[in-house]
Amino acid sequence: MxxxxxxxxxxxxxxxxxxxxxxxxxxxxxxxxxxxxxxxxxxxxxxxxxxxxxxxxxxxxxxxxxxxxxxxxxxxxxxxxxxxxxxxxxxxxxxxFIEGRTLETCWSQMWFWQKAWVTWTLRGYVQQLRRIRTEQQSSEIPGPLIDDLASPELCYGPVMGEYHIGPFSSKGEMADWFNGRLRTSEDFYHFKLGYGFDDKAPLVMTHGDLAMRNVIVGTDGRLWLIDWGCSGVYPQWFEYVGMQVDNEPRSWTWTRRLVAGWSLFGVASSEESAVCVLTF
The missing domain is CATH 3.30.200.20 (Phosphorylase Kinase; domain 1)
Structure with a gap:
């Protein structure tokens, strides 16, 4: 009761x-x-x-x-x-507790200019996240935020297919894991599925699961980001993949591209790799 x-x-x-x-x-x-x-x-x-x-x-x-x-x-x-x-x-x-409605429940009811405001606001949030600097980024250790750089944490989120992977002590170790998974998938499907993991991209602070259900249009008129359980220091394209939702409307696809910097950071090839890796 x-x-x-x-x-x-x-x-x-x-x-x-x-x-x-x-x-x-x-x-x-x-x-x-x-x-x-x-x-x-x-x-x-x-x-x-x-x-x-x-x-x-x-x-x-x-x-x-x-x-x-x-x-x-x-x-x-x-x-x-x-x-x-x-x-x-x-x-x-x-x-x-944040009172309001998630984008998942109200996106389809929004006018064009309301969706444009959401898109521009989220883009600004992602840019602010990417300006955060930590010692973990300088040491190029991917994964959740840690205090002890000698003890990296397991990585978890949509890019990993909802599995825990790692932990990784360097960006190169993460690249090796993803590339190995990609090769396994290619062997299974008997054809080339995508591009390899690009470990040259910088690590940035990432929400990691910026899907519609984790964005609240508050009764105070602000746009709130909730559920930071997949956050961490990752390549920029992780944010783009993490925003993807099942059967997403085309308007959200364009929002993802504008918010996560799809055209600015060459996310297309990396996102394709992640999707291919996770199909196996």
Whole structure:
């Protein structure tokens, strides 16, 4: 049975154990669950607080750090993360609740100029992300945001086909993995599928899953980016691939190209390689 929402102040004063206890009956948001038959992994605890709950493997601590970094170094609207902790192999990420509609639910109802505003705004967000500089980029270590450069994390996201791959201690190691997967796919299909992984492109801060479901048109009139679970330091074309959705409308295809810099960074060949690699 679901109960009424708590006060914001009460949530902020609660211990981790108390928060875990109220999660079982907190209202779940109506979003798809990654596991069939399981409740949605996001619950609303108060009018302005929600909590993301998943196995630690799918909700590591670096998502919290990435949200803090983006909030501190850009003007991109990102929910404020309040707390991250682990209890019984489950991870909990407490953050602000953003009221609004995802692009997934309202894109088809938008006028041309509304879609143009969304496109231009997202393009600006991606440019801001790419201006972030970290020691990890200087060391050319791809993957999620890390504190210890000697301990890279597993990579996860649409480009990897929703699998965990790596970890990689260098950009060259990631290129070798993708090129090996491409060769395996070519052997399976008996013809050349695409171009090899270009490891000359710089590593930039990437959201990694900038699909319609992860962009909220807020009631405050701003465009919010949520779900940073696939974020990290990756080649620029990862953003383009991560924006792809099943049966996407043609208008979103053009938005992807303009937002992720398709014509500026030669994404076409690299994106083709990624798609071919993941078909095997």
């Amino acid at each position: 679901q109960h009424a929402l708590h006060d914001d102040a009460d949530i902020d004063r609660m211990t981790n154990e108390e928060i875990v206890a109220i999660c079982d009956y907190a209202p779940r948001l109506s979003i798809p669950s990654p596991l069939e038959g399981m409740p949605a992994p996001v619950a609303q605890l108060s009018p302005t607080r929600l909590i993301k709950i998943q196995l630690y493997t799918y909700l590591p601590e670096w998502e919290f750090r990435t949200m803090e970094l983006v909030r501190s170094q850009t003007r991109i609207p990102v929910p404020k993360p309040h707390r991250y902790f682990i209890e019984d192999s489950r991870a909990y990420l407490l953050m602000d």
